[in-house]
Amino acid sequence: MLPRRLNPNVLVSGTPGTGKSTTCELLQRRLKDATYYNISDFAREHNCYSGYDEGRKSHIVDEDLLLDELEPLLRKGGAIVDWHVNDVFPERLIDLVVVLRCDNSTLYDRLQMRKYHDAKIQENLDAEIMGVVMQDALDSYAQEIVVELRSDTADEMDENVDRIVAWTENWLKQHKDGVTNELDGQNEDASSEEDQDYEDDTQSEDSSQSDK
Numbered sequence: 407m408l409p410r411r412l413n414p415n416v417l418v419s420g421t422p423g424t425g426k427s428t429t430c431e432l433l434q435r436r437l438k439d440a441t442y443y444n445i446s447d448f449a450r451e452h453n454c455y456s457g458y459d460e461g462r463k464s465h466i467v468d469e470d471l472l473l474d475e476l477e478p479l480l481r482k483g484g485a486i487v488d489w490h491v492n493d494v495f496p497e498r499l500i501d502l503v504v505v506l507r508c509d510n511s512t513l514y515d516r517l518q519m520r521k522y523h524d525a526k527i528q529e530n531l532d533a534e535i536m537g538v539v540m541q542d543a544l545d546s547y548a549q550e551i552v553v554e555l556r557s558d559t560a561d562e563m564d565e566n567v568d569r570i571v572a573w574t575e576n577w578l579k580q581h582k583d584g585v586t587n588e589l590d591g592q593n594e595d596a597s598s599e600e601d602q603d604y605e606d607d608t609q610s611e612d613s614s615q616s617d618k
C-alpha cells in the first residue's frame with residue numbers, strides 16, 4: 407500500500423502542564439520537515455471559538471471549525487499536533503499518539519507557576535490521576551498507535567523526544583522501502599466508519615476548553 411502522506415502526523419497529548427508544548431518545540435527542532443501546531447494558539451489565530459466559559463475563564467473551542475481549518479494541513483502530513491483533547495482528529499489523519507504523563511505534585515507546581523486558579527488546578531490534577539487523556543486516546547485510536555510516556559524530568563523529556571524522532575525515522579524508512587505499515591491498513595479500514603462517527607459525534611464542549 408502506498409503511503410498516504412510523505413511524513414507522519416504525530417499528536418502529542420496530555421493533561422495541561424505535562425510538557426506537550428516543550429516536547430513539541432524540541433521535536434520541531436529535530437524533525438526538519440515537520441510543522442508544529444499548538445492547537446490553543448491555532449484556535450485563537452483562526453477564531454475557532456463558539457463562546458467563552460466564565461467559570462473556567464477560557465474560550466470554548468468549536469471542534470468543527472477547528473477541524474475545517476486543520477484538516478487540509480494535516481492531509482499534507484508532517485504535523486506535530488499539540489493539544490490536551492485528542493478525540494477531535496479523525497484516526498485516518500493521525501499516525502502516532504503520544505500521551506505525556508507526570509507526577510501530580512510536579513503537575514501541581516507547574517500549574518501553580520502558570521497561575522491557574524485553584525479550581526482549574528484541581529480539575530487538571532483530577533484528570534491526570536484518573537488518566538482521562540490516556541483513556542480518551544485509547545477510545546479514539548488503535549491501541550497500537552498510542553504510547554504513554556512519563557515527563558517528570560528534563561532527562562525524561564529528552565528521552566521522549568529521542569523516542570519520537572526514532573519512531574518517525576522508522577516510519578519514513580518503512581514507507582521509503584515500500585514496506586506496508588500495518589497501521590495503514592488498520593487506519594484505512596477504519597476511516598470510512600470513523601468518518602461517519604465523526605459526523606455523528608456531538609462533542610461535549612466541556613471537553614474542548616482552550617487550556618492556555
Ligand SMILES: Nc1ncnc2c1ncn2[C@@H]1O[C@H](COP(=O)(O)OP(=O)(O)O)[C@@H](O)[C@H]1O
Pocket residue numbers: 420421422423424425426427428429516557558559560561562563
Ligand atoms: N519533563 C519535564 N521536565 C522538566 N520540566 C518540564 C517537563 N515537562 C514540562 N516541564 C515544564 O513544565 C511547564 C509546563 O510545560 P508545557 O510544555 O507548557 O506543558 P503543556 O504544553 O502540556 O501545558 C514548563 O515550564 C516546562 O518547562
